[in-house]
Amino acid sequence: xAQTSTPSDMxxxxxxxIEIRNFDFAYGDAQALFDINMxxxxxxxxxxxxxxxxxxxxxxxxxxxxxxLIDIANIKGGEIKISDINIYxxxxxxxxxxxHVGMVFQKSNPFPKSIYDNIAYGLRIQGIxxxxxxxxxxxxxxxxxxxxxxVKDRLNESALGMSGGQQQRLCIARALAVKPKILLMDEPxxxxxxxxxxxxxxxxxxxxxxxxxxIVTHSMQQAARVSDKTAFFYLGKLIEFGKTDxxxxxxxxxQTEAYISGRFG
Amino acid sequence: xxxxxxxxxxSKKPSRQALFETCVSTFFRLATYLVIIAAGYLFxxxxxxxSKAVFTTKAPxxxxxxxxxxPQTLHVYEPKEVTTEQQxxxxxxxxxxxxxxxxxxxxxxxxxxxxxxxxxxxxRYDILDEQRVEGRLMFSxxxxxxxxETPSEELFKYSNYAYSGGGIGPAIIGTCLLVTGSIxxxxxxxxxxxxxxxxxxxPGKMLQLIRLSIMNLSGVPSIVFGLFGFGMFVLFFGWxxxxxxxWFTLAIMALPIIITASEESMRAIPKGFRxxxxxxxxxxxxxxxxxxxxxxxxxxxxxxxxxxxxxAGETAPIxxxxxxxxxxxxxxxxxxxxxxxxxxxxMALPYHIYxxxxxxxxxxxxxxxxxxxxxxxxxxxxxxxxSSIILRVKxxxxxxx
Amino acid sequence: xxxxxxxxxxxLRSMLILIAEKANEAGRLAVEGFLSSDLEKTQHAVKLDDxxxxxxxxxxxxxxxxxxLRSPVSSDVRLIFVAIKASHDLERAGDxxxxxxxxxxxxxxxxxxxxxKVEIEAMSKLAFGMMKDAINCFLxxxxxxxxxxxxxxxxVDRLNKENFKNLSMALRDGGIDPATQxxxxxxxxxxxxxxxxxxxxxxxxxxxxxGE
Ligand SMILES: Nc1ncnc2c1ncn2[C@@H]1O[C@H](COP(=O)(O)OP(=O)(O)O)[C@@H](O)[C@H]1O
Ligand SMILES: [Mg+2]
Numbered sequence: 001x002a003q004t005s006t007p008s009d010m011x012x013x014x015x016x017x018i019e020i021r022n023f024d025f026a027y028g029d030a031q032a033l034f035d036i037n038m039x040x041x042x043x044x045x046x047x048x049x050x051x052x053x054x055x056x057x058x059x060x061x062x063x064x065x066x067x068x069l070i071d072i073a074n075i076k077g078g079e080i081k082i083s084d085i086n087i088y089x090x091x092x093x094x095x096x097x098x099x100h101v102g103m104v105f106q107k108s109n110p111f112p113k114s115i116y117d118n119i120a121y122g123l124r125i126q127g128i129x130x131x132x133x134x135x136x137x138x139x140x141x142x143x144x145x146x147x148x149x150x151v152k153d154r155l156n157e158s159a160l161g162m163s164g165g166q167q168q169r170l171c172i173a174r175a176l177a178v179k180p181k182i183l184l185m186d187e188p189x190x191x192x193x194x195x196x197x198x199x200x201x202x203x204x205x206x207x208x209x210x211x212x213x214x215i216v217t218h219s220m221q222q223a224a225r226v227s228d229k230t231a232f233f234y235l236g237k238l239i240e241f242g243k244t245d246x247x248x249x250x251x252x253x254x255q256t257e258a259y260i261s262g263r264f265g
Numbered sequence: 266x267x268x269x270x271x272x273x274x275x276s277k278k279p280s281r282q283a284l285f286e287t288c289v290s291t292f293f294r295l296a297t298y299l300v301i302i303a304a305g306y307l308f309x310x311x312x313x314x315x316s317k318a319v320f321t322t323k324a325p326x327x328x329x330x331x332x333x334x335x336p337q338t339l340h341v342y343e344p345k346e347v348t349t350e351q352q353x354x355x356x357x358x359x360x361x362x363x364x365x366x367x368x369x370x371x372x373x374x375x376x377x378x379x380x381x382x383x384x385x386x387x388x389r390y391d392i393l394d395e396q397r398v399e400g401r402l403m404f405s406x407x408x409x410x411x412x413x414e415t416p417s418e419e420l421f422k423y424s425n426y427a428y429s430g431g432g433i434g435p436a437i438i439g440t441c442l443l444v445t446g447s448i449x450x451x452x453x454x455x456x457x458x459x460x461x462x463x464x465x466x467x468p469g470k471m472l473q474l475i476r477l478s479i480m481n482l483s484g485v486p487s488i489v490f491g492l493f494g495f496g497m498f499v500l501f502f503g504w505x506x507x508x509x510x511x512w513f514t515l516a517i518m519a520l521p522i523i524i525t526a527s528e529e530s531m532r533a534i535p536k537g538f539r540x541x542x543x544x545x546x547x548x549x550x551x552x553x554x555x556x557x558x559x560x561x562x563x564x565x566x567x568x569x570x571x572x573x574x575x576x577a578g579e580t581a582p583i584x585x586x587x588x589x590x591x592x593x594x595x596x597x598x599x600x601x602x603x604x605x606x607x608x609x610x611x612m613a614l615p616y617h618i619y620x621x622x623x624x625x626x627x628x629x630x631x632x633x634x635x636x637x638x639x640x641x642x643x644x645x646x647x648x649x650x651x652s653s654i655i656l657r658v659k660x661x662x663x664x665x666x
Numbered sequence: 667x668x669x670x671x672x673x674x675x676x677x678l679r680s681m682l683i684l685i686a687e688k689a690n691e692a693g694r695l696a697v698e699g700f701l702s703s704d705l706e707k708t709q710h711a712v713k714l715d716d717x718x719x720x721x722x723x724x725x726x727x728x729x730x731x732x733x734x735l736r737s738p739v740s741s742d743v744r745l746i747f748v749a750i751k752a753s754h755d756l757e758r759a760g761d762x763x764x765x766x767x768x769x770x771x772x773x774x775x776x777x778x779x780x781x782x783k784v785e786i787e788a789m790s791k792l793a794f795g796m797m798k799d800a801i802n803c804f805l806x807x808x809x810x811x812x813x814x815x816x817x818x819x820x821x822v823d824r825l826n827k828e829n830f831k832n833l834s835m836a837l838r839d840g841g842i843d844p845a846t847q848x849x850x851x852x853x854x855x856x857x858x859x860x861x862x863x864x865x866x867x868x869x870x871x872x873x874x875x876x877g878e
Contacts, residue, residue, distance in 0.1 A: 066544065078661075105539055105541065109535065121542065174541075221737045245735065249731065
């Protein structure tokens with residue numbers, strides 16, 4: 001019942017937007033990801049679960065090459081293709097890639113600027129300065145992140161005056177401003193209270209109509225609630241990947257079963 | 266479990282421990298007071314003596330001449346009659362003291378007699394001293410030149426003191442120029458270097474070595490910087506004793522402070538800001554320019570300006586590189602070409618204080634100049650420090666996280 | 667705040683109402699077939715029972731899925747348990763309808779028409795009235811109505827006993843085929859079972875509303 005991702009499974013579904021093949025990743029000598037194969041489909045929410053330190057964040061940060069910032073990080077083998085392009089190819093411009101693949105971090109990190117400037121940041125650094133364009137994008141993104149009604153009267157106030165949940169949604173809105181196709185979220189709700197978490201989940205549910213979303217979460221309930229597909233990682237290996245329903249109701253791997261039922265270790 | 270009597274379980278128990286605690290805290294308190302007293306004495310002393318030179322009793326209450334005029338030689342005439350008398354008395358005091366010291370321990374009456382004599386002589390001396398101060402004439406160079414006739418050599422004893430008359434105008438201007446110039450150079454170099462070290466360089470042995478040597482640089486004595494600047498800028502680059510040589514010498518001396526402080530400020534910026542902007546498709550430099558430097562700026566500015574203010578107080582580095590003991594033109598006077606502005610020596614307050622005090626530190630006639638200059642100098646340094654703090658508060662208000 | 671997955675609970679409710687209506691309809695059709703000697707109606711009842719079975723499985727699936735994926739609490743959990751239990755009751759009610767239909771068919775094939783209808787009509791009116799009330803009290807969250815259903819069950823039990831007495835007497839007297847008599851007893855028993863399930867449903871609604 002549970003479906004593992006092999007190319008033969010592609011039959012009835014749309015073509016994957018991200019294809020990961022035999023991916024190996026290491027920090028210096030310590031290998032962090034082992035031979036990962038996975039297909040992520042367009043306009044689906046895929047969640048990564050697994051115990052702390054199993055490499056979820058590491059894997060997620062491979063999709064927008066955020067790991068390039070770490071000197072000892074190196075790809076030992078395999079490839080990640082986004083829309084059929086190997087993103088670790090020499091031809092690939094990391095900046096373009098990152099515009100295409102947005103990211104939201106565990107700790108919400110609004111810049112200490114006004115709400116407006118936060119959203120406009122992504123466009124301004126591309127040299128877009130016209131007020132009319134920026135105004136439009138700011139409103140569109142804030143609406144997209146279900147934040148417009150809450151903040152429309154204080155766009156010029158500092159983003160740091162917002163509540164934690166609003167800040168995180170601002171970060172999502174900010175990521176939307178550069179018009180990504182894919183959104184990566186690394187434990188976006190880990191610092192939020194239940195209501196704020198619910199709002200972010202609600203937002204994710206809205207956004208999946210337009211974006212492909214990959215979310216790392218340490219809350220299995222969250223994975224169950226928001227995602228269409230779930231991947232379980234353990235010690236840097238992809239143990240099981242399939243429809244969320246199958247993973248949670250009828251996992252094939254005993255390790256997955258043990259983890260999701262809390263009988264781990 | 267037995268019932269405990271209902272006493273306060275937290276009640277104070279007098280003990281040796283408590284006594285010891287009190288002693289320790291008193292000791293720490295005394296040490297702190299000592300420091301405060303020393304610092305207080307320093308400031309009060311300079312302010313008190315310095316204000317005599319800087320302020321006047323007549324409106325506008327500030328001695329404009331002192332602050333604007335060039336230093337001049339001080340010419341002093343003292344009534345000869347009084348000074349010779351004083352000299353005689355002084356000689357007598359000394360001889361009486363010698364006699365007294367030669368006495369055996371038995372001759373009590375004789376000793377008392379000598380001591381009474383010394384006392385009366387000293388009283389007389391003090392009275393004469395007051396007369397001397399009343400009767401003395403002091404002229405600065407310019408006043409001296411305007412005299413129709415110098416006071417007669419018969420009636421007056423003449424002495425003169427270089428640089429102790431007039432004002433300290435050029436030194437103030439020179440110091441300000443030196444400080445601003447070196448701030449500009451040191452900040453630019455220091456921030457560039459700090460950005461490279463904290464954002465671009467690969468961590469490793471090499472980086473540690475660089476950091477270590479930068480740290481060590483701040484331990485180098487200032488006179489060594491002076492000599493280095495002299496060798497490098499004055500001689501090797503052939504800039505001569507010039508403002509620009511002073512700028513670079515001071516800047517290099519302040520660099521370790523600035524680099525360390527800037528690196529510290531930049532490292533204090535949360536990683537999230539960098540990652541956040543990189544994830545939005547910013548290049549590394551864009552990310553640093555828009556999301557690191559602006560937030561680090563308050564810290565960089567404060568510590569840098571503080572560092573410069575500290576360095577600007579040094580005499581040694583400018584002694585050989587930039588400072589003239591006396592220069593009768595202001596920096597913008599008599600320039601043949603605009604670039605000459607940079608290649609001229611200037612006067613500077615710390616060096617001026619040094620020059621004035623070097624020979625006869627406690628001389629009655631140079632005191633005024635010494636304290637006045639020191640007071641003004643403290644003021645200027647304080648001004649730079651204060652402006653850096655205000656700047657920081659302002660920027661900090663704009664970017665707060 | 668309404669979450670995007672709350673509509674799944676709504677769907678579950680709708681399915682529950684649907685299965686209840688179907689179970690009620692199946693029983694009604696079967697008994698009507700008996701009363702009016704109508705073979706076609708009994709066949710319809712059998713077909714409905716298949717749909718009921720499929721619906722019960724769907725409700726169970728949806729309930730388990732909701733529990734595993736949505737971590738419900740409080741009244742949501744109760745709703746799901748009620749859904750599981752009620753769908754089970756309703757499925758059994760459907761089974762009873764199925765059995766009534768089958769026995770009616772037996773009687774009709776054997777005798778051509780139903781002769782001794784005893785108190786089946788009054789009994790079935792009561793039983794299906796209870797079923798209808800049970801659905802209504804679930805729909806309208808009506809606690810009083812639910813409690814009244816439990817009372818009505820006693821009357822059905824009494825009627826069933828009466829039927830049993832009458833039929834066993836008729837059996838002793840002879841005349842009509844004994845097999846028909848026994849099958850009529852079983853039909854009466856089935857209606858009594860349906861009323862029992864309606865009572866269970868009412869109890870479940872009370873649990874759903876009060877948590878007791
Ligand atoms: N910057 C890094 N340098 C070296 N090792 C790292 C670094 N980041 C993570 N790791 C290691 O990689 C492994 C996976 O980490 P991570 O992806 O953060 O796990 P997760 O997000 O699943 O909790 C861990 O063992 C961690 O110690
Ligand atoms: Mg992580």
